[in-house]
Amino acid sequence: MEVKDANSALLSNYEVFQLLTDLKEQRKESGKNKHSSGQQNLNTITYETLKYISKTPCRHQSPEIVREFLTAMKSHKLTKAEKLQLLNHRPMTAVEIQLMVEESEERLTEEQIEALLHTVTSILPAGPEAEQKKNTDDVAMDEEDPA
């Protein structure tokens, strides 16, 4: 076996989530072969990874949301890795943004960080726990419906 390119593309958590969910559907339809011992590894890793990603905000994303997010990010001049981290984690505080964006004090002013936060929280849908909290809180907040 030969590895031709160990880093050909970066994948967002949403893409992996989509891929694994589709794979699971396919295998459910084709029935009995998933119980053979050879498929056990695939079952384990699919189950665990799906469980992990389901607890992140990526669960409710869609290709349109991701596209909208990336177009909105163009004006902020961030690197690919930074945009990917923002997409995967959906930071809600300035502290989290400072972690993910390198040298954010020099590159972004306070207003830019606020604007960035606003773009992130308005375009990307909230994670499952945040939604639960929103339902129990009495404070009404505007939440954009995922497309």
Next chain:
Amino acid sequence: MFVLVEMVDTVRIPPWQFERKLNDSIAEELNKKLANKVVYNVGLCICLFDITKLEDAYVFPGDGASHTKVHFRYVVFHPFLDEILIGKIKGCSPEGVHVSLGFFDDILIPPESLQQPAKFDEAEQVWVWEYETEEGAHDLYMDTGEEIRFRVVDESFVDTSPTGPSSAEATSSSEELPKKEAPYTLMVGSISEPGLGLLSWWTSS
């Protein structure tokens, strides 16, 4: 967190699977070979992404199975340097805090990287951050099961393929248990930056 890796391999399809579509058999064989396994210097393989090219299948004399050279792309877990991840604390030991992502367990936060000052509580086997404020010291415990945000700073791949028989005399009665080394470990950088550490330390109540 995840990357796409392009690989080439020769896949052997035994004759009793010839009735199935070639693409399906190949996908199944590749997943059987690579899923949930660590490839040296590449990462933890998750699942097949797609098959980019199938070359001609050959049947060799003496073996009824077909051999096909396949170019494919595989989804691999390989966080890049300085990436921020969120995981669960699996446990604490004098070596540091062990964090797990569910599908990947070998993440270690060495004691030097914890927020200073930190000490190891022997009685409860847990690391504690002694946070100083004006009122006095707060002890923040790093309990098992807590979610923690950390930055990846280093990774180490260990080649765990079996070595040949050594020339030293074989002591069959007192066999040393081969040390189980994890093939792929993530070393975490300091979690002392603002925003890193247990999620509960930073969420505003």
